[in-house]
Amino acid sequence: MKAAAFHGVDLAIDAFAAEPGEASPSPATLVRWLDDQGLVAKGMRLRWDFLVRLGNTPPVVLLFRDGSASLLMRTSPEEGLVWLADPMMPFGTPPVPVDHLRLSQVWTGDIVLIKRNRNQSEADARFDLAWFVRMVLREKRPMRDILLAALISSILQLFPALIVMQVIDRVVNYHSMATLVSLSAFVIILSVYEILLTYAQKEMSLVVATRLDARISLHAFNRLLMLPLEFYEREQTGEVLGRFAAIFKVRDFITGQMMSTLLDLFVLIVLLPVLFYLCAPLAWMTVAAAGLIGVIVVVTLPAMTRVMGAYIQSDLKRNAVLYETVAGIKTVKTMALEGTRREDWDEATAHVVRWRLASGRLSNWINLLIQPINLFINRGIILVGAYLILIHASGMQAGALMAFMMLSGRVTAPLVGLARLVESFNEVTVSLSEAGSVLNQPTETLALTTGLRPPIKGALDFVHVNYTYPGSSTPALKDINFSIPAGTMLGLVGRSGSGKSTLTRLLLGVSRNYDGFVKLDDVDLREINLHYLRRCMGVVLQDNFLFRGTIKDNITAQRAGLTFEEVVKAARLAEAEEFIERMPAGFNTFIEEGSTNISGGQRQRLAIARAVVTDPKLMILDEATSALDPESEALVNANLEHLGAGRTMVIVSHRLSSLVNCDLIGVMDQGRMVDLAPHHVLVERCEIYRTLWLQQNRHLYKEDVKHDEEVMEKWDAHEKEESVQKAKMQKNGEADR
Numbered sequence: 001m002k003a004a005a006f007h008g009v010d011l012a013i014d015a016f017a018a019e020p021g022e023a024s025p026s027p028a029t030l031v032r033w034l035d036d037q038g039l040v041a042k043g044m045r046l047r048w049d050f051l052v053r054l055g056n057t058p059p060v061v062l063l064f065r066d067g068s069a070s071l072l073m074r075t076s077p078e079e080g081l082v083w084l085a086d087p088m089m090p091f092g093t094p095p096v097p098v099d100h101l102r103l104s105q106v107w108t109g110d111i112v113l114i115k116r117n118r119n120q121s122e123a124d125a126r127f128d129l130a131w132f133v134r135m136v137l138r139e140k141r142p143m144r145d146i147l148l149a150a151l152i153s154s155i156l157q158l159f160p161a162l163i164v165m166q167v168i169d170r171v172v173n174y175h176s177m178a179t180l181v182s183l184s185a186f187v188i189i190l191s192v193y194e195i196l197l198t199y200a201q202k203e204m205s206l207v208v209a210t211r212l213d214a215r216i217s218l219h220a221f222n223r224l225l226m227l228p229l230e231f232y233e234r235e236q237t238g239e240v241l242g243r244f245a246a247i248f249k250v251r252d253f254i255t256g257q258m259m260s261t262l263l264d265l266f267v268l269i270v271l272l273p274v275l276f277y278l279c280a281p282l283a284w285m286t287v288a289a290a291g292l293i294g295v296i297v298v299v300t301l302p303a304m305t306r307v308m309g310a311y312i313q314s315d316l317k318r319n320a321v322l323y324e325t326v327a328g329i330k331t332v333k334t335m336a337l338e339g340t341r342r343e344d345w346d347e348a349t350a351h352v353v354r355w356r357l358a359s360g361r362l363s364n365w366i367n368l369l370i371q372p373i374n375l376f377i378n379r380g381i382i383l384v385g386a387y388l389i390l391i392h393a394s395g396m397q398a399g400a401l402m403a404f405m406m407l408s409g410r411v412t413a414p415l416v417g418l419a420r421l422v423e424s425f426n427e428v429t430v431s432l433s434e435a436g437s438v439l440n441q442p443t444e445t446l447a448l449t450t451g452l453r454p455p456i457k458g459a460l461d462f463v464h465v466n467y468t469y470p471g472s473s474t475p476a477l478k479d480i481n482f483s484i485p486a487g488t489m490l491g492l493v494g495r496s497g498s499g500k501s502t503l504t505r506l507l508l509g510v511s512r513n514y515d516g517f518v519k520l521d522d523v524d525l526r527e528i529n530l531h532y533l534r535r536c537m538g539v540v541l542q543d544n545f546l547f548r549g550t551i552k553d554n555i556t557a558q559r560a561g562l563t564f565e566e567v568v569k570a571a572r573l574a575e576a577e578e579f580i581e582r583m584p585a586g587f588n589t590f591i592e593e594g595s596t597n598i599s600g601g602q603r604q605r606l607a608i609a610r611a612v613v614t615d616p617k618l619m620i621l622d623e624a625t626s627a628l629d630p631e632s633e634a635l636v637n638a639n640l641e642h643l644g645a646g647r648t649m650v651i652v653s654h655r656l657s658s659l660v661n662c663d664l665i666g667v668m669d670q671g672r673m674v675d676l677a678p679h680h681v682l683v684e685r686c687e688i689y690r691t692l693w694l695q696q697n698r699h700l701y702k703e704d705v706k707h708d709e710e711v712m713e714k715w716d717a718h719e720k721e722e723s724v725q726k727a728k729m730q731k732n733g734e735a736d737r
């Protein structure tokens with residue numbers, strides 16, 4: 001706590017709790033918690049000799065054998081002492097000096113270094129050009145060195161021109177061999193300097209560019225992970241990926257063109273005065289011509305922006321088609337949709353080609369205007385200079401004209417580069433706004449890093465919960481009001497679209513803008529830290545993604561601290577152990593991308609194992625067994641009770657037979673929970689449930705067939721009427737909008 005306060009972060013120790021499956025918080029949990037709080041904790045083992053030489057580092061936490069800890073405040077290698085502060089003592093208590101012998105009796109040799117995570121505080125910073133500039137400015141020392149090198153090298157660049165001037169004016173005109181020899185020696189020394197300096201400058205620029213690159217990538221990916229699921233559901237994946245990739249264009253611009261042009265500007269600062277010294281009229285002409293190039297670029301900028309924007313947009317759309325086709329290739333192939341996909345692609349490509357041609361042409365036109373000016377600077381000025389010498393107007397000699405020519409080339413390059421920079425900057429702003437439209441979306445950071453971490457038992461309360469999806473006019477959940485004690489196995493049934501999955505989404509904290517309260521063990525769900533909440537839950541969906549890696553890796557999902565025994569236990573609970581052991585390498589069998597080498601049923605059972613491996617107190621199975629073959633489904637269903645022992649289970653299923661053994665079954669209809677009771681009660685009193693049950697189990701009730709058919713007829717009529725009403729409501733809603 002004191003170490004955190006040192007960094008200006010206030011920690012609420014009450015919020016620190018063990019993770020599910022831990023008796024007391026492990027060091028890994030401590031590190032994760034501190035990470036969430038905006039601090040970085042790094043554990044390491046040290047010897048006394050190193051500890052005593054730590055000097056004036058920020059507070060370091062020393063871990064003791066009895067589980068307690070102390071803060072290292074100061075060290076003195078000369079006296080062989082370290083000063084420790086007891087974190088339990090009030091602020092202001094002086095630290096106690098301890099020597100090697102006394103410390104070695106209690107200290108484990110482990111320390112924890114805690115520092116403020118600057119990336120974390122930047123995690124929510126807006127992603128714009130200012131952010132990039134801040135990132136560059138953080139590289140203060142290397143940037144300073146690079147600038148210094150650029151300055152020196154631009155001074156060095158002066159000499160060749162001045163030497164040529166001397167050679168022509170003195171050596172050639174006066175045939176002076178001695179001057180030539182000394183000038184040659186000077187040229188060699190300078191050249192060596194220049195070569196070394198260029199090497200160093202390139203090396204430093206490379207290091208800075210690479211560091212920036214790493215930082216930008218890390219930050220952007222972090223942001224992507226922080227975006228709420230709702231965002232991904234709303235947006236087209238292909239477009240999200242395309243827009244995300246736009247940041248790499250910004251990165252290339254900043255670490256490439258922008259950096260080199262800015263460095264070139266240093267050359268300008270040094271060389272321009274020399275040009276004026278050599279011949280002021282020619283220097284003015286050079287500057288005016290370069291200025292004219294700038295004016296042309298600025299004037300044509302709006303047109304260029306429009307064309308570039310359209311080109312980038314069309315490219316994004318084409319990428320989206322590509323992504324969709326590759327991601328949905330199974331459907332494309334099996335439904336022979338190649339033709340329509342090709343049409344989409346052709347159309348998207350036609351747009352890209354059109355705008356690419358337009359932007360290329362525009363840039364070519366601009367070039368047509370710029371090139372004569374460029375040629376004038378490079379070639380015309382020598383003629384003007386020669387004319388000035390002929391009429392003796394400037395007092396300039398031939399050597400000075402040569403030197404001017406050599407230098408003016410170096411001056412125009414940065415000036416033209418600066419104009420071009422404005423042009424590219426324009427393109428980059430379009431890319432930046434594309435990337436920003438993804439990365440500047442509101443993130444879940446606050447919910448992920450703050451909030452309570454109460455111990456979870458699994459009692460659930462829904463108190464008058466209403467929820468409408470953003471952009472939808474009809475509520476998906478209407479006045480849901482029920483509670484279940486911890487350890488309940490709750491089934492949820494209802495027709496398609498009745499709101500079952502939406503209810504589980506609220507539990508998972510995916511949708512948080514609902515009215516009313518959802519309480520977990522009497523704590524408002526919205527108050528609970530989202531990471532913690534999700535880590536405390538086990539979730540199995542209808543279609544689960546398995547990552548490339550071994551079966552064991554997939555079950556642990558790279559969570560730290562899980563033992564092989566726990567993995568095997570989870571596999572056994574999920575009825576997966578048997579098939580895993582039959583696989584060539586057992587738990588170390590590699591799962592290919594898209595899990596092509598295992599069946600759908602096996603994949604589902606692995607997903608169940610992955611969900612139970614942390615022994616969660618709350619499990620959600622949303623249509624987890626729907627895609628299973630009858631045999632695998634029977635296996636999983638038979639094991640459900642076993643699986644649910646000691647935890648609350650919420651099981652959404654269309655197949656009522658798999659819910660018969662649930663303690664309670666909630667019947668959903670049009671967003672309402674119309675009944676909540678065990679199976680035998682519902683069959684008696686809930687008509688919707690009874691109808692669904694009879695639909696699926698007709699064979700069991702032969703004697704009821706007549707009644708059953710009547711009910712079915714009624715049900716069909718009811719459904720028809722409802723769908724007509726729904727269509728009407730939708731129409732009205734659209735008309736309202």
Ligand SMILES: Nc1ncnc2c1ncn2[C@@H]1O[C@H](COP(=O)(O)OP(=O)(O)OP(=O)(O)O)[C@@H](O)[C@H]1O
Binds near residue numbers: 469494495498502503
């Ligand atoms: N992301 C979404 N955006 C807008 N509306 C949605 C979204 N997801 C679901 N809905 C709507 O909310 C209502 C409830 O959907 P929900 O998925 O919860 O039903 P369900 O009972 O789980 O259906 P199913 O059994 O088919 O999965 C439906 O009318 C659906 O159209």
